[in-house]
Amino acid sequence: MSVMIRALIMLLAALVPARAQDTPLVIVPQMRYGLGHAYAAVWSPDGERLVVGGSAGIAVFDANDWSAPPDVASMGYGVTALAFSPAGTWLAVGRADGTALATRLDGTESQLYTVGGPTPERGAMRNFNVAARYVAFVPPDTSFDSLPQPQPVLSEQTVTDGSGDELRLLVAVFMEDMPEVSPVQPGGTLAFSIEPLAVTIRDRETGETVAVLDDFTGPVESVALDPDAGVLETRTTSGEVIRYDVETGEIADRSAGTPPELPVDVAVDGPNGLHAAAQARGPLVLTRADGSRVELIAEPAxxxxxxxxxxxxxxxVGQRTGTLWVFDAASGDAIVSRYRHFGHIVDILWIMDDSLIVTAGEDTMMMITDPVDGAERARVQAHNDVVTSLAIHPQAPNLVVSGSLDGTAALWLIESSE
Structure with a gap:
């Protein structure tokens, strides 16, 4: 184990609150691993940059050095459409929740536009029915009569391009005869093609492959942390195993594997011969070492x-309804029953000497609950899609890893907000 990792573990252990139930908590992001999967790409007007958008946000590549790591930024939701303003000052970002951002890549300014009604409180990449599929900058006097049907939405606000022109942002959830983004590099000979896990750059004149941007990652099914090796390992829904360097976030290696079988039933073994199981539409039953059984939740659980x-x-216990239960294993009595997530509670993790519970949700959220009184202690939108898995650092009880269908894993520090 490296000296840096050892020092980090000692620091994190020192930050653990002495009495978790009495201390306000926050969930602090530490590192994100993986670029997610790609859905859209656009050249900057000068041809110097290629912006790729997808499930994890945007990645900005240098067209003069494809080997350089991209600049990465989260857009809050998955990215489904991209367009630059004519002078390249602004980037329009269409998102999976039906909204769009006009943002500057230097991070100095951004504006949000909502399409088709209020933005959902929590969103996920899987809901493509409301995704902003097309974005563009247009002159302020653009007529609706000149636009394809069904009509998209034009922003009331304007932005000023580098040329001094005022522009409005056009956003469409769906348009017939939707204009395609050109894959050809402005003023150059390169062109891109997009697949979910790779963007290929080719020279149009020679047909030669110039670069393959293949650090994009599929939906994560499980995560594991090996602090001794300094590696975070993810397994995707296709079975691919990706190992990241914990310190740098770079991919150390990746290998193909067998897609995991998704069980119909849910079961877990516990200490002292305990076993809990629930069939797909059956009850939840706790079995003790002496063979006695108690039904905790009647069918369908x-x-x-x-x-x-x-x-x-x-x-x-996490239910598909979003309700979190905590049961006393000796008596079978319910200690806590609280609605926590919009949709399934996909994974559960006990942390900090069993004083807190972390839950991963279908609603993209990660939440912390007090198992004594059911109080919510903290929450964060952890990913842009379903949070599928959780793992705890074996030497730092307040360091948690999450994995998601957005193709990324993330490292989180649970600490006092005081």
Whole structure:
């Protein structure tokens, strides 16, 4: 284990609150791993940059040095469409929640435009019915009569391009005969082609492949952290195993694998011979070492995730309805029942000496709950799509890893807000 990682673990351990239930908490992002999968790309007007948008946000590549790591920025939701202003001052970003951003790549300014009604409180890449599929900058006096049908939305606000021209942002959730973004480099000979896991750059004159941008990543099914090796490992829904350097976030290696089988039933073994199981539409049953059984939730229990605490005294249960339960394993009584997520609770993790529960949701959120009284302690939109898996650092009880269908993993620090 490197000296840097050892020092980080010692620091994080020192930050753990002595009494978690009495201390306000925050969830602090530390590192994000993977670029997610690609959906859109656009050249800058000068041909010097290629911006790729997808499930994790945008990645800006230097067209003069394809080997250089891209500049990466989260857009809050998955990116489904891109367009530059004519002078290249502004980038229009269409998002999977039906909204669009007009943003400057230097991060100095951005404006948000909502299309087709209020923005959902929580969004996910899977809901493409409301995605902003087309964005463009147009003159302020653009007539609706000149636009394809069904009519898109024009922003009321304007932005000033580098040339001094005022522009409005056009956003469309769906348009017939939608104009295609040109893959050809302005003033150059290169062109791109997009696949979810790679963007290929070719010279149009020679047909030669100039670069393959293949650091894009598929939906994550599970995560694991190996601090001794300094590696974070993800397994995608296609079975691919990707290993990241924990310190740099770069991909150390990746290998093909077998897609995991998704179980119909949910079951978990606990300490002291405990076993909890729920069939697809059946009840949730706790079985003790002496063979006695107790039905905790009647059918259909709609259980998606289960986790015993380290001693086996309590069982945390996540339902497809978004409700979190905590049961006393000795008596079978419910200690906590709280609605936590919009949609499935996909994974559950006990942390900090079993004093807190972290849940991963279908709603892109990661939440922390007090298992004694069910109080919400903290929440964060962890990803742009379903949060599929959680893991804890074995030496730092307040360091959590999450994985998501957006193709990324993330490292989070749970600390006091005081």
């Amino acid at each position: 709609d259980v998606r995730s289960l986790a015993f605490d380290s001693t086996g005294a309590r069982l945390a």
